Amino acid sequence: MNELEYKNFYERVGKLNGWDFSKVKCISEGVKWSFYYEVTQRCRKSDLLLDIGTGGGEALLSIAGSALLLVGIDDSVGMIQTANANLYKSKKSNVRFLQMNADKIDFPENFFSIVSNRHCPFNTNEAARVLEQNGFFLTQQVSEDDKFNIKQVFGRGQSSGLRDGTLKNKFISELNESGFSDIQSFEFDAKEYYKTYEDLVFLLKHTPIIPNFGKSDDDFALLDKFIEENRTSKGIMTNSKRFMIIARK
Secondary structure: OOHHHHHHHHHHHHHHOOOOOOOOOEEEEOOOOOHHHHHHOOOOOOOEEEEEOOOOOHHHHHOHHHOOEEEEEEOOHHHHHHHHHHHHHHOOOOEEEEEOOOOOOOOOOOOEEEEEEEOOOOOHHHHHHHEEEEEEEEEEEEOOOOOHHHHHHHOOOOOOOOOOOHHHHHHHHHHHHOOOEEEEEEEEEEEEEEOOHHHHHHHHHOOOOOOOOOOOOOHHHHHHHHHHHHEEOOEEEEEEEEEEEEEEO
């Protein structure tokens, strides 16, 4: 999936669903942290928090009580429309959602106490510019070996061809160059068990795990093959591999 294809995909998913996977029935074993819990542990009630790539805002709204003001930005019109609809339903008064590109964040220098970012691109120089001195930057990203057995069956997938750890090392290097210090990284490789065929279809249609899933005549036959090979008593098994980086300015 090239950059334009991904942007169009992200826009479509944003309008339809945001990043809401609450209806997907899945059991996870081996998850070592909850990302937005880690964000809240570094928040004070007086802090201003920026969430880069906020998607439909579901996660940011769930931690609204952790800071004075929380701002979620996303480059997708569809995602921000969904985020603002979610904000309206939530009746939270200290959260704002704005369409904005992560490469050009339209806020002053040293404005935010905390900057968070989950599963999307970010610009380390811009994150450093808008973060106050001694402020925290946290990001969680999808590792290259995520959903490894699904990608093997399909013969394609997100980050295919990249050695596991490539993205983590790239981001750490960029954070160093942007002036961050005390950079720590963490990883987990958890087992996931999806309950039904429909749960897997929803996942694949609303994420870029298998680019353009459903457009190839073979995709559903390959999905049947994957399910047959990975069905267990707990559900249909795959893996969720993540890394998290926490850095201080």
